[in-house]
Amino acid sequence: MKEIWHYILFPNHENGMRLYKELGAIGIKTTIAPTPRSLSKCCGISLLIKKEDIEAIQKCIQEHSIEILEFAEVEKDINPNRDRYC
Amino acid sequence: MENIYFDNASTSFPKAPGVGEEMADFISHRGFNINRGNYGGAYDVAGRVLETREKLARFFGCVNSENVIFTQNVTYALNQILKGVLKEGDHVITSNLEHNAVMRPLKQLEENGISHTIAGNVEELERTIKENTRMIVMTHASNVSGEILPIEEVGKICKERGILFTVDAAQSAGTLPIDMQAMCIDYLAFTGHKGLLGPQGIGGFLLSEKGRESIWPLIAGGTGSKSDSYAMPETLPDGLESGTLNLPGIIGLSVALDYLEKEGMEELHRKKMELTKYFLEKLGEIPEVRIIGSKDIKKRVSVVSVQMKNMDEAEASFCLETEGGVMTRVGLHCAPLAHKTLDTFPEGTIRFSFGNFNTIEEINRCIEIIYNLTK
Numbered sequence: 313m314k315e316i317w318h319y320i321l322f323p324n325h326e327n328g329m330r331l332y333k334e335l336g337a338i339g340i341k342t343t344i345a346p347t348p349r350s351l352s353k354c355c356g357i358s359l360l361i362k363k364e365d366i367e368a369i370q371k372c373i374q375e376h377s378i379e380i381l382e383f384a385e386v387e388k389d390i391n392p393n394r395d396r397y398c
Numbered sequence: 399m400e401n402i403y404f405d406n407a408s409t410s411f412p413k414a415p416g417v418g419e420e421m422a423d424f425i426s427h428r429g430f431n432i433n434r435g436n437y438g439g440a441y442d443v444a445g446r447v448l449e450t451r452e453k454l455a456r457f458f459g460c461v462n463s464e465n466v467i468f469t470q471n472v473t474y475a476l477n478q479i480l481k482g483v484l485k486e487g488d489h490v491i492t493s494n495l496e497h498n499a500v501m502r503p504l505k506q507l508e509e510n511g512i513s514h515t516i517a518g519n520v521e522e523l524e525r526t527i528k529e530n531t532r533m534i535v536m537t538h539a540s541n542v543s544g545e546i547l548p549i550e551e552v553g554k555i556c557k558e559r560g561i562l563f564t565v566d567a568a569q570s571a572g573t574l575p576i577d578m579q580a581m582c583i584d585y586l587a588f589t590g591h592k593g594l595l596g597p598q599g600i601g602g603f604l605l606s607e608k609g610r611e612s613i614w615p616l617i618a619g620g621t622g623s624k625s626d627s628y629a630m631p632e633t634l635p636d637g638l639e640s641g642t643l644n645l646p647g648i649i650g651l652s653v654a655l656d657y658l659e660k661e662g663m664e665e666l667h668r669k670k671m672e673l674t675k676y677f678l679e680k681l682g683e684i685p686e687v688r689i690i691g692s693k694d695i696k697k698r699v700s701v702v703s704v705q706m707k708n709m710d711e712a713e714a715s716f717c718l719e720t721e722g723g724v725m726t727r728v729g730l731h732c733a734p735l736a737h738k739t740l741d742t743f744p745e746g747t748i749r750f751s752f753g754n755f756n757t758i759e760e761i762n763r764c765i766e767i768i769y770n771l772t773k
Binding site for chain 2: 323324325326327329330332333344345346353354356357377379
């Protein structure tokens with residue numbers, strides 16, 4: 313079975329860093345990571361999160377008026393046909 | 399003989415304790431780039447930058463940290479605001495104590511069909527408002543006379559009349575309390591290296607939500623966001639911050655803001671004003687010296703301009719340094735309009751500007767030299 317990684321994508325770094333900080337303050341551990349190229353052509357950051365934290369994260373996003381693009385997931389495998397040159 | 403630094407209106411010196419050390423440590427050990435590098439060290443720096451924006455937003459009563467934009471100085475910030483907001487046919491009102499950081503962009507904008515009027519007081523300013531008045535831009539405190547302008551009162555007028563309000567806080571940020579929301583300020587331009595006690599090369603501006611809707615980025619380029627598009631992102635702060643930021647400057651400013659919070663801005667200001675009051679009293683005892691502007695300590699910041707009745711100001715400034723190591727600024731202070739208003743144009747003044755690291759002993763030494771120069 314392929315592993316699914318869960319991400320939050322942002323319009324800019326500012327919003328990503330703000331959410332990372334606010335989640336840290338309430339004890340939800342996330343990891344800042346480069347946005348997977350298959351998810352966005354934006355070269356910004358995303359947050360790698362745990363699936364079980366999604367509900368609490370959504371609440372935090374609303375409470376702090378943080379702008380996100382979307383929650384997204386990626387199957388962790390190597391795709392030779394990925395959009396590698398964008 | 400130790401030098402005496404009385405040119406804090408040009409740039410504060412020394413800086414807040416720890417500013418230089420933190421900047422040096424950043425450059426030597428962790429000077430990574432943010433919004434570009436994809437590794438932990440860069441994210442740590444991004445966190446420090448976010449913290450600095452949050453501190454500035456709290457410090458100036460701004461709605462949120464996204465609306466804090468970094469530039470290299472207040473002049474750049476004012477140019478971005480004036481040239482990024484005003485359009486052909488717009489009318490602007492300004493005070494009669496403005497610095498060239500406001501007057502020169504306004505002069506340039508005349509060529510784009512943007513007119514301006516100079517008002518000498520609030521009543522005149524209200525009478526000058528026209529149907530096409532889009533913005534009022536004014537300094538919070540004069541860099542020549544130290545006079546404090548009534549920005550709270552003007553802010554209310556702007557709100558009532560639907561006019562954008564821009565404040566040049568070059569001489570007041572870190573000195574006088576500023577609350578953008580309470581004072582109805584749409585654009586607050588600041589520099590980090592004066593009253594905020596940070597390093598040179600870092601400044602910026604903060605926007606209200608209304609101000610945010612009206613501004614167009616003067617500089618376009620890489621932001622590390624929406625990189626697949628040739629169009630500038632509409633998000634902030636990135637939409638107004640193309641190119642790599644002055645990260646050592648931001649880190650230094652962050653340390654300075656911590657110092658201001660710890661020591662208390664009001665307390666630091668009180669100390670500076672005590673020195674100013676003493677200086678004004680002592681100067682008042684020398685009839686050959688003309689003090690420019692109000693002697694009322696409540697109406698000014700710690701900037702004092704004087705003229706010598708029987709001596710060239712530049713010569714006096716030179717003697718102050720050569721005879722007593724007193725560092726001042728002489729001339730027009732990049733503010734010909736203010737000098738015309740104060741009737742000190744074109745000869746200018748000698749400007750003494752005090753910081754919270756100055757002492758009564760230094761003032762006494764300076765007064766002694768001034769006294770001897772007049773004899």
